Amino acid sequence: MTYDITIDGKHYRLDLNRPEGRWSCRLDGREVEVDAVLARPDVLSIRLGNQAYEVKCERVSGEMHLWVGSARFAAEVRDPRSLRGRVRAADDRGPKKLTASMPGKIVRVLVSQGSEVEAGAGVLVVEAMKMQNELKSPKKGTIQKILVSEGAAVNAGDVLAIVE
């Protein structure tokens, strides 16, 4: 199997096979000696050569993060043969979504639909655990849509507004 793997925004190509239960692995064409055991769900004990690592996998809202020691890496895995998971455009053009980063309650909507905003301008205020957090516009543009109203409960990952 060949995968395109993005770790913190950088791309790597990984060839991974498991003939007879042993992993065989090429990273960007270079052979790497790998020995891995799933200690428990989401925890891998990996040896690269004789160096040992414990890797934790965090899966939240469909996103994968890997922890190597206390370093956290955002990972995206694509199988190049499949059509899923095309690389997303990373530029500022086009509409941008404003999403909730954690569960909470909308306590204030600061702008109205159709209004102009600067990048970094406050759009919504979310409250959780007695603290309020202002969510800011990811870009300069027009508020195309506000998808929530004051008092609404939201979840991590929910789209709250769209700026275009």
Next chain:
Amino acid sequence: MTYDITIDGKHYRLDLNRPEGRWSCRLDGREVEVDAVLARPDVLSIRLGNQAYEVKCERVSGEMHLWVGSARFAAEVRDPRSLRGRVRAADDRGPKKLTASMPGKIVRVLVSQGSEVEAGAGVLVVEAMKMQNELKSPKKGTIQKILVSEGAAVNAGDVLAIVE
């Protein structure tokens, strides 16, 4: 749903329903106020009235044991409408199986096929973690079959011999 539940050899009839997400429960016809939450897999937080219990479920080799505090109960659950899980004859007639209670290695076979044994006579010796354990005949009778030989590795629940 109605279940026949055997706890440490004694039978109970349990009617269990969950209209609208709340448990409703009758035990041997008597209504019991039950509130249960699965805290994590195999761990149930149960309230009977306002008394709180943490119950752990142990599933090994297809058998279920429940721990209430530090008390352990063997449980068998049968759905009376199904044909599975008929009550087994609990008497001494008929062939009896000698099973391994834990993984190990057969280090000695003490009797030969066809020989007569007393109840409690040693049949096999199993070793694990440097210790040997003599498995004894569950009844007086004839060794119908020895299913393992010296040196064999066995698992918990494996049938090792049959006495009839």
Next chain:
Amino acid sequence: MFKKILIANRGEIAVRVIRACHEMGIAAVAVYSDVDRASLHVRKADDAYPIGAAAASESYLNIQKILDVAARSGADAIHPGYGFLSENAKFARACVDAGVKFIGPTAAAMDAMGSKTRARQAMERAGVPYVPGTSRGLESFEQAEEVAARIGYPVMLKAAAGGGGKGMRLVHAPAELKSSLEGARSEAERSFGDSEVYIEKAILNPRHIEMQVLADEHGNTVYLGERECSLQRRHQKVVEEAPSPIVDPEMRRKMGEVAVRVAKAAGYTNAGTVEFLVDQQKNFYFLEMNTRLQVEHPVTELITGLDLVHLQIRIAAGERLPFTQDQVVIRGHAIECRIYAEDPDNNYFPSPGKITLLLLPSGPGIRLDSGMYEGWTVPMDYDPLLAKLIGYGTDRDQAISRLTRALNEYFVGGIKTNLSLFRHILSDPDFRAAKMDTGFLDRLLKQKKAEAPADPKAIEVATIAAGIFTVLGASAAGAGERPVGNDSSATKPTVASNWLRTARKEAMR
């Protein structure tokens, strides 16, 4: 001794008190709000009673509901933990009226310490050193001018009803005084509906050091050594340690004796804490008294070998202190990290949600007081304190090294926590040299964190692990991908929707 104690709290402190009850052979009654049915304190209690909606005013702050449960369950005492009703004199009085013992000081002692200016007046009479200034509200600008000149600039203006920095002004020179006073008064009026403002000498870069006291109901009061709590963010303690690196036995004795004097002046009983500000010349000034068990009590327990909750219960049951001041032995060093559900990359905003993976530290010198477990959904309705990790060592260096090791073992997946903050603090050279004051943490967080480039080997490991987890698929996935709950729906819920579903389900009870 009590037969049954109701714990009017939740989270790690409720678990802490339940453990003490069980150790003493006492049954523990939990109360819980609708979003806390699956909380650890309910799992561990002997009896558990629902007391209402998530909002604390409907449940954990509702005096009547809690007293009702005490009556129904037959509890003969109530432990309030910290926060919620723990410093509520009205609750302490209601307990007396209901004939159930409140495990803490009397309502009168709470009242004496509850108002900052009143406490200050009492301390003045008892000869306790406090920050020079007025112990009553300022009556005029002229009075302010006169006092400021006497105690010397810089001075601090403070709202009498204040808290959280509202109505506070630091004044460096006489020219600023007038506008500052007006500003403080109008802010105090707006914030608290009370424009009373008093004046104090400003202590620059102070340390926050507090003294634990314990008083039985027979007139015996002892001190159990100090805690250094200078590491604060938004006036919230983050790391506490005992002993304080700057307190020697002589200073400890002096502070301890003052703390005992404070307690006696208030007719104090049970466990309490006297807080001091300490200036750079090691002068210490009375700040306030906390009339409850503190979050950070474990560091004192580790260096003294005592169990403060056991002692609270024994004192409340009428027992005498089982030791004298001379018998208190302080040995070693302990440091506590408060693990919060908050996001270090998002200005420490709270981060409730489902804990998908939890790896716990243990081993030599490590104590963990926790209210969480794998698969639990942290509700968004309460203080985000999840757990306390405490390291003990022969000396401060060993306590730091053990705590660092344990922090590296500790893993909380699915939600954000401030674990990385502690690694940052514990490796800071100034922290290691014990150069701290209450501004330390804000300064540390303001420093442009030199974004260390990721270790290329770690990136390689992460890449390969991402591939392997993908190959292994769902069979290698933990609680994040598996719903825990009475719901056996086959679809993979996201963490967030699962959280909401759990909340809804529990709200249906």
Next chain:
Amino acid sequence: MFKKILIANRGEIAVRVIRACHEMGIAAVAVYSDVDRASLHVRKADDAYPIGAAAASESYLNIQKILDVAARSGADAIHPGYGFLSENAKFARACVDAGVKFIGPTAAAMDAMGSKTRARQAMERAGVPYVPGTSRGLESFEQAEEVAARIGYPVMLKAAAGGGGKGMRLVHAPAELKSSLEGARSEAERSFGDSEVYIEKAILNPRHIEMQVLADEHGNTVYLGERECSLQRRHQKVVEEAPSPIVDPEMRRKMGEVAVRVAKAAGYTNAGTVEFLVDQQKNFYFLEMNTRLQVEHPVTELITGLDLVHLQIRIAAGERLPFTQDQVVIRGHAIECRIYAEDPDNNYFPSPGKITLLLLPSGPGIRLDSGMYEGWTVPMDYDPLLAKLIGYGTDRDQAISRLTRALNEYFVGGIKTNLSLFRHILSDPDFRAAKMDTGFLDRLLKQKKAEAPADPKAIEVATIAAGIFTVLGASAAGAGERPVGNDSSATKPTVASNWLRTARKEAMR
């Protein structure tokens, strides 16, 4: 200081030593046999090297393989843990030859203590009290008669080559001596091919109390207080505590000074333990010296506040002891339970297998040194020690109550453990009164356990829970029903077949 330490061990002690390395900023190298790839010590190490088949002789006891890994990994020291090669003088010598520091005593010191009669002779010269008797084999019945009369009846005849009770005879009166001596000699001849028998005063119902010593390589030797280890089954310690309930400061000083004398007589360095038998009049007699870290070292760590593994490493690196005898402060009480994978209902036969559910105790006064985790399969090839649970308290009663509370929190599902044994011991009135000797546990286990009838309420709860778990189905099942491993086969394996599959898979590496 060392840069990298190889740990020539497995299980909880390997994890314990890795933690100490990390706390000291030293890299830790694990070695593992084929069945230990998924073990916790491999997960926690910085480097991990396979060293061969499950049989210890092929792996953990293989000196050459371990020294090869030391060379390949660049380790500059080896910690042997306990068991395996820890008391192997040949290994200590091989380390010296290979230029890698052995963290423990010299081979010469090990040799001096290795033989019972040789150690006895050395102790005689050093003036150490040992059980009165002959330190050489008896030459005649007349000599036996003469010695027995001198030391007084009852006496014990013991085979010089003996062990396990073979060739031992307790003699109450002179009339029994002749036949007993003949019996002992012929049994010794039959059992060991050596009829040498010596005579000792019989100590009836002794206590087993041992003294921890620590010696640096500069001639400084200290004692760190005693441990009471009288609770034994099949000569295996089960529960240990410190301090001993019968040792007062004066007796501690005397025993400690004797232990230091023993260590000095042997030219001992690093951590070691001097074992004593103590009779009912509190006379103590040298038994033997263990030339390694003991399993039960944590109880000493808790009452002294020291870290013995840190100190072992610092001593081996050539440092001086960082404190003197006067500075050792003993405070509080600690008790350790050795958690074994064994079946209390099947005569404590080992019970390897997969751990399907693991709930861990924590909180005040609880230390857990463990080598297991949920989902791990305990291999059947080694000692069944899984973990050590240690309780600390202000006094012995509090240590017992905290430990009891923690035992009730601790749950190991899928395999059998001896957790219930500790609940039984800790609730025993004689144990609580500290009335113990080395026969205590055998007597306790022989008592017809009055099978308490199950609590009807608990049966009701179990019945309802069985129904609810059935309704919830597979979504409520934990690791027992979910294979953990690289294998994603869809069928539900039984624990045992899963265990074997894992073993096979790992053997394929």
